[in-house]
Amino acid sequence: MKIPTTLKHKPVVVSENYEQIDGRLAQNTDAKGLSLGLAQWNDRGKVDISAKVWRYTGEKWSRQSEELPLHRVLDLSILICRSLAHFREAYRYEHLYDPQQPVIDRIGLQGDAMNVAVCTDNERINEDIKLFSQALSDDDEMISERLRTLSKILKDMGY
Template sequence: MKIPTSLKHKPVIVVENYKNVDGKYIDDPNSNAEGLSLGLAQWMDRGKIDISAKVWRYTNHKWSRQSEEIPLHRILDMAILICSAYEFVKEKSYRYPEKYDPNHPVIDRIGLNGDAMNIEVCTDNPEISGDLTLFADALNSDGENLGERLAVLARLLKNMGY
């Protein structure tokens, strides 16, 4: 299915077969993520060009308002968050009876833009210990999909000199 080009987000680079590679949702008949694009952001002001990524959703025979347009830096921030959480679950959480250290819930501090992004366990969640176990189980069960994508990301970053 072709991604629309007549809407406010103007696609430049697209993945129109995303439904075929959408991780564990490949065979899910309820999945509606049809494509991905990088393009000119819909929130652009005159004279100011921003690039955004968009997940295109198609439901009920039309393009959905649930399609998400995301600034590129936020996607990279999410990738950082995913990697930090993945590392915490794989390398550290098992050391604690509650799956984290209640006295030190910050699991990582990543310096960005002159400050730091604090990545921490959500101690406001009253079911956090059980939810961390479920989170770890979900990461483990999706390990093949995530591992494949992390390996590709690592290769691309290395090829780019990072």
Template sequence: MDETSPFSLKHRPVYLLPYEAHDGPYKNATDCKYLSIGLAQYDPRALSVKTLRHTGDKWSRQSEEMPAHRAIDLVALLAFALEAQNSGGNNGVEIPTDFLENQSEPIRIENSADNALKRGIFAESLVGESEAARLLRNRLGKLRGVLERLHRNDLIP
């Protein structure tokens, strides 16, 4: 494979989503060329997700690979933050007991934006009327539909 192929990387894609035209506000001007679900470079028996970024000359070392469960946990944290912002906001997020692995009590995370401007920008990006906020909520809504189908088919609890 040539250097322009993501299949030449140590991460082994199984499903490779062409992402350049779909990267939200960065569409068609992004370095994130693909999203991949595949086998991890750090353990070929482990499922991982990866953003595959290309500089124009080579695949970027800034591409990120992580275990799939971490990607789900990040989306969950985003959903908790959206919920907190919608209910008034700057008081933080609480992750209920047993949501994460080995979590025997709730986890409270305070909003660490250190001034009103940053808190406002963060709130607008989640619950505001900007294109980015609308895109985020729209994608979460579509994810909800997929999760509901998986649940109806007994693939997730």
């Protein structure tokens, strides 16, 4: 299915077969494509690039399609990787984290730091963190494949 080019987000680089590889939803997803392009919120004289997940309901392109600035996509990737690293060692803790020290890490970015922490405001955190950890374990093969691919690309780029 072709990603629309007549909407406010202007695709430049696309993956139009995303429904074939959308994790456990592959073959049965409304996420039909990914694109990098000119952001829909651009003003005259100001151009931002965004990443977009294109959703199609079967009848029309969905308003639930998500568009994110590239730095946020990368920030989410950093958050995912740091969380995965935590959960590799989380078995050490009775509740899969230290309630006395819920901050997992502070990652320096732009002169400050991104906090990575267990959400202790979640009243069901002890249940939810176990479900989260199990889901990470269940999806390990799929996530690992993507991380190995990302790692190879980053190494090839000199990072």
